[in-house]
Amino acid sequence: MSAGVDLLVLGKSPAAPDAGGAQSGYLISHDGFTLLLDCGSGVCAQLRAQLDLEALDAVLVSHLHADHTLDLLPLSFTLANPFLGEEPRRPPLWAPPGARSVFATFAGALGMQDQIAQGFELREYDPAAELRLGPFTIRFAEVPHYIPAWAVDLVTGSGTRFTFGADCGPNDQLVALARDTDLLLLEATEGPGPHSGSAFRGHLTASEAGELAHRAGARRLLLTHYSDQWNPTELRSAAEATYGMDVELATAGIRYEV
Numbered sequence: 358m359s360a361g362v363d364l365l366v367l368g369k370s371p372a373a374p375d376a377g378g379a380q381s382g383y384l385i386s387h388d389g390f391t392l393l394l395d396c397g398s399g400v401c402a403q404l405r406a407q408l409d410l411e412a413l414d415a416v417l418v419s420h421l422h423a424d425h426t427l428d429l430l431p432l433s434f435t436l437a438n439p440f441l442g443e444e445p446r447r448p449p450l451w452a453p454p455g456a457r458s459v460f461a462t463f464a465g466a467l468g469m470q471d472q473i474a475q476g477f478e479l480r481e482y483d484p485a486a487e488l489r490l491g492p493f494t495i496r497f498a499e500v501p502h503y504i505p506a507w508a509v510d511l512v513t514g515s516g517t518r519f520t521f522g523a524d525c526g527p528n529d530q531l532v533a534l535a536r537d538t539d540l541l542l543l544e545a546t547e548g549p550g551p552h553s554g555s556a557f558r559g560h561l562t563a564s565e566a567g568e569l570a571h572r573a574g575a576r577r578l579l580l581t582h583y584s585d586q587w588n589p590t591e592l593r594s595a596a597e598a599t600y601g602m603d604v605e606l607a608t609a610g611i612r613y614e615v
C-alpha cells in the first residue's frame with residue numbers, strides 16, 4: 358500500500374462544464390480509506406466508473422456552490438440503491454455550517470425533502486476545529502469567495518500533506534494553511550491573467566495561483582477548476598512564471614501520487 362496520498366481527479370470543470378467533463382470532484386485515498394472531496398455535477402457517474410461505492414468512506418464539501426454539491430442528490434440515490442446491498446451504508450457527509458437547512462430547502466423544493474439523509478449521515482463541520490477522518494487530520498481556513506468557503510489541509514499520520522484551496526480570490530489565509538504542503542490544488546478559474554478591475558475577487562488567475570503557491574512554499578502545484586476553453590499552455594506558463602517551478606494541470610481521470 359502506498360505510504361503517500363492518492364488523488365484521483367473525477368472532474369475539474371468550473372460552473373460551466375468542460376465538453377464531456379464533470380465539475381469539482383476529487384477522490385483522496387490513503388491507507389485503505391477513501392474520501393470524496395466535493396461533488397459537483399457529473400461527479401456521481403465518474404465516481405461509479407472509478408470506485409466500488411462500498412469503498413467510499415466519507416464525503417467532504419468545501420462550500421455549498423452548485424458546482425461543488427449538485428451531484429450529492431444523485432449520489433445519495435445511488436448510495437441508497439438496493440443494488441449496493443440490503444442496508445444502505447450512509448457514509449458521513451461533512452458539509453459547511455448551515456448546510457443542513459440549505460440542503461433541506463433545496464432538495465425539498467425539488468420534491469426530494471429527505472433525500473440527502475437517505476444516502477448520507479449529514480454532519481456540519483466546525484471550521485475552527487481539527488477534523489479527524491480515517492487516517493487524515495483536516496484543518497480548515499476560510500477563504501474569500503462569493504459565499505462562505507473553506508480551504509482544507511489534510512495530513513496523514515506519516516506527515517504527507519495535501520491542500521485544496523476550494524474556490525477563492527487571492528488571500529493570506531490559504532498561504533498560511535498551505536505552508537510547506539506537499540501538493541497544493543488551486544483553482545485557476547479566471548484564466549492565465551493578469552486580472553483587470555478592482556471588484557471583490559472570488560476566484561484566481563493562474564498567475565495568482567502560482568504566486569500564492571510560491572508564497573506558501575508548496576512543493577507541488579496542480580491547477581484545477583479551469584475551463585477547457587482556456588489555452589492550457591498559457592495557463593501553465595502564467596502559473597510557472599510566478600511559482601518559479603513546474604506546474605501541472607489537473608486532468609479528469611488522472612491519478613496524482615502525493
Ligand SMILES: [Zn+2]
Nearest residue numbers: 420422502524
Ligand atoms: Zn464556488
Ligand SMILES: [Zn+2]
Nearest residue numbers: 372422424524
Ligand atoms: Zn466552483
